[in-house]
Each structure stands twice: as structure tokens, then as C-alpha cells.
Amino acid sequence: MTKGIDPAATPSGSGCVECDAAGGWWVHLRRCAQCGHVGCCDSSPAQHATAHASASGHPVVQSFEPGEDWFWDYEQGKGFTGPTLAGPTHRPLDQPVPGPAGRVPRDWVGQLH
Ligand SMILES: [Zn+2]
Numbered sequence: 001m002t003k004g005i006d007p008a009a010t011p012s013g014s015g016c017v018e019c020d021a022a023g024g025w026w027v028h029l030r031r032c033a034q035c036g037h038v039g040c041c042d043s044s045p046a047q048h049a050t051a052h053a054s055a056s057g058h059p060v061v062q063s064f065e066p067g068e069d070w071f072w073d074y075e076q077g078k079g080f081t082g083p084t085l086a087g088p089t090h091r092p093l094d095q096p097v098p099g100p101a102g103r104v105p106r107d108w109v110g111q112l113h
């Protein structure tokens with residue numbers, strides 16, 4: 001197994017785990033390549049994907065956005081092309097960006113990182 005990647009780990013869900021628990025919102029989603037945790041990107045208010053990597057020691061994420069299959073290695077600080085992970089490999093197509101529906105504030109642009 002490539003360090004930080006378990007192709008058999010399935011995604012935790014269709015939205016950021018911590019944002020869904022707290023009623024938050026996100027811009028884009030990233031999926032932990034090791035355990036399947038889905039978190040929000042660094043442009044999002046809470047940056048849960050990076051927080052998960054720091055807290056868990058899981059160093060690799062893959063984009064969870066439709067049409068994107070890039071990986072990012074936090075330890076190396078660079079992107080790369082990796083194996084195909086267990087599906088689904090992206091959020092539902094009808095889920096808006098930013099999302100999720102009904103939780104994005106009117107002034108969301110001003111809250112981006
Ligand atoms: Zn989040």
C-alpha cells in the first residue's frame with residue numbers, strides 16, 4: 001500500500017463530517033485517501049480536511065469534486081496521480097458549490113480563506 005492510501009476505504013459520506021455535525025458549510029470537498037474521511041477544503045471557513053490530516057497523521061487527500069482525481073500529499077507539499085479509490089469518488093452531482101443547500105450564508109464570499 002502506498003503510504004497514506006488505502007484504496008478499499010470508502011468515503012464517510014457526501015459532505016464534510018465536521019461541518020455536517022456542526023451545521024457548517026463548505027466550498028469544495030477533500031477525501032482522506034487513508035480512512036475515507038470527507039472534509040472541507042482550505043478555501044472553506046473551517047478547513048476540516050487539513051485539520052483531519054494534522055490530527056490523524058493521514059497525509060494524503062484526493063479531491064472529492066466531480067471530474068477531479070488529483071491527490072495532494074501534505075507531507076511532501078505536492079500533488080500527484082494515484083490509484084483509483086473505492087467509490088463514490090466524488091460528491092453527489094446535485095450538491096451545490098458552495099454547499100450544502102440551505103446552509104450557505106448570503107455573505108459567503110467574504111468568509112473564504
Ligand atoms: Zn468542514
Ligand SMILES: [Zn+2]
Nearest residue numbers: 032035037058
Ligand atoms: Zn483519514
